[in-house]
Amino acid sequence: MTRTLSWFSAGAASAVATKLMLTEGPCEAVYCETGAEHPDNERFIADCEAWFGQPVIRIRSKKYQSTWDVFEQRRYLAGVDGALCTSELKKIPRFEYQRPTDAHVFGYTADANDLARFNRFKENFAELRSVRAPLIERGITKAGALGFLQSAGIALPVLYGLGFQNNNCLCCPKATSAAYWSLTRKHFPAEFQRMARLSRELDVRLTRINGERTFIDEIPADWPTTNPIAPACDFLCQLAVEDAA
Numbered sequence: 001m002t003r004t005l006s007w008f009s010a011g012a013a014s015a016v017a018t019k020l021m022l023t024e025g026p027c028e029a030v031y032c033e034t035g036a037e038h039p040d041n042e043r044f045i046a047d048c049e050a051w052f053g054q055p056v057i058r059i060r061s062k063k064y065q066s067t068w069d070v071f072e073q074r075r076y077l078a079g080v081d082g083a084l085c086t087s088e089l090k091k092i093p094r095f096e097y098q099r100p101t102d103a104h105v106f107g108y109t110a111d112a113n114d115l116a117r118f119n120r121f122k123e124n125f126a127e128l129r130s131v132r133a134p135l136i137e138r139g140i141t142k143a144g145a146l147g148f149l150q151s152a153g154i155a156l157p158v159l160y161g162l163g164f165q166n167n168n169c170l171c172c173p174k175a176t177s178a179a180y181w182s183l184t185r186k187h188f189p190a191e192f193q194r195m196a197r198l199s200r201e202l203d204v205r206l207t208r209i210n211g212e213r214t215f216i217d218e219i220p221a222d223w224p225t226t227n228p229i230a231p232a233c234d235f236l237c238q239l240a241v242e243d244a245a
Contacts, residue, residue, distance in 0.1 A: 005098060101129060142165075
């Protein structure tokens with residue numbers, strides 16, 4: 001039997017993608033737990049379950065409890081091939097859960113960088129039977145996804161309001177922006193210091209300043225941070241809101 005699996009990340013875009021797919025028919029919302037998200041994610045997931053009218057299916061690694069568990073056991077953060085935490089906590093559980101007949105749904109948005117990421121994903125996983133990105137299909141950007149949630153009465157995850165561009169794990173080693181790490185240091189100093197110590201131990205310079213790889217504890221104290229994305233539900237977004245009502 002064909003299942004439609006929406007890979008729900010507890011971010012705005014994947015939440016909207018899931019809701020849109022549910023207007024077309026049965027769809028499972030599947031969440032890969034990483035053990036490193038903001039505590040408010042539990043509230044957001046519960047709100048989304050009420051919005052979806054069904055529970056979110058949770059899957060997780062059989063080997064690791066969290067991103068920190070991966071970092072410390074494997075003694076590796078990130079490199080040119082990406083981050084082990086993504087492979088161990090998201091890809092492997094997904095591979096174990098999915099079936100060859102499944103259709104897959106992802107929360108890629110109509111922003112240019114996400115369009116490029118979605119195309120790369122389809123090239124890298126050409127064996128998947130069906131892959132869709134309903135926000136791209138409807139021309140909805142990341143700002144539009146935030147606006148969509150607000151229109152539906154869903155409070156946004158806390159990280160967006162703090163200025164983070166995505167509702168990812170705290171201290172994501174794939175982030176190279178000094179502004180991201182400056183923001184993390186501001187709001188989550190204990191997690192920042194833990195990552196700073198570990199990156200020194202492993203000799204990994206996670207950020208770039210003036211084109212040079214730099215340890216995150218070398219970022220100047222007055223370095224600017226990223227700013228919140230302003231939710232903006234435009235005409236295309238509003239049409240999708242009406243369709244999903």
